[in-house]
Amino acid sequence: MRVYSPALKHQMKDCILAVLWPKRDIFKLFKDCSIPVAALRKIEDWEAKGLSRAAMVDQVFDTLKNQPDNGTLHFNILLELLSSWSYFDDYWFKNQQTLNLEEAKRKVAALKSAKSDVIDVAKKRADDDRARTAAREARHKSLEEMRRDFQLVAVSKKTPQARGYALEEFLGKMARYFGLQVTGPFRIKGTQIDGTIKYEGENYNIEAKWEHRSLSDEPLLAFCHKLEITMHGRGIYFSVNGYTPGTLWMLERSGVKNTVLFDGEDITLILNELITLPQALDAKIHAAQTGGKFYIHPITRGSKIQS
Numbered sequence: 001m002r003v004y005s006p007a008l009k010h011q012m013k014d015c016i017l018a019v020l021w022p023k024r025d026i027f028k029l030f031k032d033c034s035i036p037v038a039a040l041r042k043i044e045d046w047e048a049k050g051l052s053r054a055a056m057v058d059q060v061f062d063t064l065k066n067q068p069d070n071g072t073l074h075f076n077i078l079l080e081l082l083s084s085w086s087y088f089d090d091y092w093f094k095n096q097q098t099l100n101l102e103e104a105k106r107k108v109a110a111l112k113s114a115k116s117d118v119i120d121v122a123k124k125r126a127d128d129d130r131a132r133t134a135a136r137e138a139r140h141k142s143l144e145e146m147r148r149d150f151q152l153v154a155v156s157k158k159t160p161q162a163r164g165y166a167l168e169e170f171l172g173k174m175a176r177y178f179g180l181q182v183t184g185p186f187r188i189k190g191t192q193i194d195g196t197i198k199y200e201g202e203n204y205n206i207e208a209k210w211e212h213r214s215l216s217d218e219p220l221l222a223f224c225h226k227l228e229i230t231m232h233g234r235g236i237y238f239s240v241n242g243y244t245p246g247t248l249w250m251l252e253r254s255g256v257k258n259t260v261l262f263d264g265e266d267i268t269l270i271l272n273e274l275i276t277l278p279q280a281l282d283a284k285i286h287a288a289q290t291g292g293k294f295y296i297h298p299i300t301r302g303s304k305i306q307s
Contacts, residue, residue, distance in 0.1 A: 004075045008118050009065075012075070013057045015082045015111045018104040021092040023047075026056055033077045034154055036241050037213040039063040068304040069242050073264025076272070077154050083112040119272060126274045142177055146170070147271050153210075163210040168195065171208055171238060174270070178277045197236060199281050208238040220247055223259065235259035236281075240267070248295060248305045260284040261295040263304075275299055 020026050023046045031040060042063060043049075043056040051059070064071025085108045093101045153166045172182045172195060181198035196203045207223045220237060235258055242263045251259075262284070269275050280298035287293040287301060295304045 004070075004072070004079070005118065008079075008114055009061055009075065011107070011111050011114055012078055012082055013054070013061060015085070015107045016057050016078075017053055018099065018107045019082075019085055019088065021053075021089075021096075021098050023051075023053055023056060026053060029081075030060055032155055033074060033081060034210075034212065034241075035060060035064070035074055036067075067242060068306055069263045069265035072268045073240065076268045077151065079111075079115055080151055081155070082108065083115045123273055143271060143273060146174060146177070149173075150267070150271060160209075160211045164208055167208040167210045167238065167240065168206075171206065174277060180278070197281075199278065199285070202234060205235045206238065207235065210240045212241065214239070214242045214244045214247075220251060220259075236262060238262045238267075240264040243295070245306065251294065252305065257288070257292060257294065259294060260288050266298055269298065 016026060016029065020029060027040070027043060027046070030043075039060045042059045043051060046056055061071075064074050088099075088101055088104060092099045093104070149170060153163060153170060156163065156166075158166060172184070175182045175197050183196045195206050197206055198204075205223075207219075209219065220239075220243065223235060223237060237259050239261070240263065243261065260281075262280070266280055270277050270280060275298055283298040283301055284294075284296055287296045293303050296302060297304055
């Protein structure tokens with residue numbers, strides 16, 4: 001499911017080019033927004049590759065949209081940042097006059113308006129069968145706070161390990177918001193477990209990673225195997241930047257099938273109220289138990305493993 005249309009992405013590209021001039025600033029914007037290493041590598045040698053400013057933006061957007069998660073998380077981070085942009089460097093707007101201040105402000109305002117329109121339409125499709133009540137207003141306020149918390153973690157300068165800890169705390173808060181029982185980190189026979197989520201009477205051990213690149217096979221397979229030491233061990237793995245094709249290939253062919261996978265797209269869909277965490281869990285667990293599919297889109301229920 002693609003939340004961000006080509007038209008909205010085009011507006012985002014125009015906005016980037018309207019507010020930033022030096023290529024190094026464009027590169028820094030993407031890096032600060034936690035864009036995956038695979039996308040950054042395509043533009044880091046922009047001079048040697050002869051990339052224009054527009055070509056740099058195109059390369060990153062094309063790489064993101066071709067990811068299994070459709071780049072949803074990172075488009076969301078960029079959209080949040082650009083639609084509230086307020087810094088216009090005098091050197092480029094006044095001294096050099098390479099950028100037009102009125103045009104830049106107009107494009108930021110247009111993007112802010114388009115963001116509201118797109119998200120509102122998506123929410124309406126998801127909310128058609130749900131009554132709008134006073135409780136929903138309170139729910140929206142809490143989700144808005146969680147969206148802000150998540151955005152702060154996303155653009156922070158934390159190390160991957162520190163960001164992973166922050167993600168664990170955030171996921172616990174989100175699970176409790178949806179009425180799920182959560183425990184904190186603990187150890188079993190010397191093995192660290194990030195915590196558990198109780199769903200439909202079953203306890204699921206959780207692990208959370210926020211690396212700058214897709215997750216490799218070693219930590220995921222290690223997590224799956226350490227679950228085998230527990231009674232009816234089941235797991236939920238959160239990797240914000242997804243998983244490498246090799247990791248998914250290894251897990252698919254492994255005899256260990258006790259873990260369902262979440263990525264940044266799943267978290268974004270939940271925060272934008274297109275699906276709830278319990279609904280996402282139900283879809284993923286059902287797919288794993290009935291079809292052996294451990295990595296699916298929670299709304300379309302299609303496999304996210306590319307053949």
